[in-house]
Amino acid sequence: MSSLLLQLVRAHAALATAMLQRLDLVAPQELVLLFLQEHGPTPQSKLVHFLGRDRSTVTSTLQTMERAALITRVPSSADRRAMIITLSDKGRGLCPRIRELWSELERRTFGGLTDDQRTELARTLTELRQGLTPAAIRRTDDDHEGVATDEH
Known part of the structure; x- marks a missing residue:
């Protein structure tokens, strides 16, 4: 059973990766964009907690997203050591397409049930x-x- 579950997870992840490439995204960039769309400007520490990844990995992801103009990162006015992450217009424009992609992924994965x-x-x-x-x-x-x- 564990082997079968692992095979399913890997196949699902491979399909999701291929679909995200259509939007020039990689996981978990889509999660960050949707989170920001739902919650608005967010401290980076909150994204670290949400994603459940280490701080340096999330920082690297966010720097990549900032270079791609998907988000902006600015120091917090309350705590200059903290960064506030905001969705850019380009990132906001991708959110409906990400939701469509997720719907398609779900249809392809579970449509036969x-x-x-x-x-x-x-x-x-x-x-x-x-x-x-x-x-x-x-x-x-x-x-x-x-x-x-x-x-x-």
Whole structure:
């Protein structure tokens, strides 16, 4: 099952990557653009948290996006060490196309499923994801503490 899941994730990511290339974007640039469209000017630290990536990786992504004129980065007036990220007109113009791309990706990935199958798949995937949260993993580790294992 894990192998099959990994194959699905890789195929889905490869398709998404190819589709994003049509817009001259790479992951997670589309997430940044949609986040900024929804939330407006945002401190860079909030994007780091949202993306769940390390600060240096997000900084590199944002610098690339700034060079492509998709966003602007300016020091915060409240804290000169903090950067505020704002969607540019060019970036804003891509957001409807990104949403269309995501709809197409979802159709291509899940279009062969009935509504009931989609609902059940979403429920199952959510349940599986919740089992892999850091807290759930810690509980599993705690359950195995003190248990003798026969490792040779």
